[in-house]
Amino acid sequence: MKTYEAVGVIETLYFTVAIEMLDEMLKSSNVEFLRKETTLGGKLITLFVGGSVSEVSNAIELVKKLGEGKHINHLKNAIVISKPHPEILKYVISSEKIINEETLKVNN
Template sequence: MKHYEAIGIIETQYFTVALEMLDQVTKTAAVEFLSSKNDLGGKLVSIIVGGSISDVSVAIEQAQYVNSLKQSHPLKNAVMITNPSPEILKFVIPKEQQIKEEQAKLIEEEINNE
């Protein structure tokens, strides 16, 4: 499984606001979108990004900036976890993506061994 220096969790109201935040976050910082979770029919959305500590910090600041432009201030929480445990990443990254990463790693090892 890929290792990230940090992961950022951004929790906001409304699916459309989450998409706008994710768009701005990925344009501003060199972070990778890892997963999302929708609760309450999309009225509460969590997005998770991974990258370097500095990039995740910039991503969270950008989400807070987008929030400041909204009248209702939909951002509920934005946190960074540095040096996340592989156990946390198993919980965060969808199983299908984990399998693809493991398969790609095996193929790369086979190519290198030839």
């Protein structure tokens, strides 16, 4: 399993807002999208990204500024977990992603 120096987690209301924030993080920082979770019928979205501590911190800070710049800030929480425990990574990285990476290794 791939390891990351840091994992960033954001929680926001509404799927479209989550997509906008994810797009901003991926365009502005060298982070990798790891997983998403939806609750409340898709009204609350949690996104996970991974990368270096500086890149994940940069991505999270930019998302916070993006949320603050809106008329209504739908960002509910945003954190950076540096040096995540391996058990955290097992939870964060979806089994689908692990299966796809293993399939790529077998096919190459």
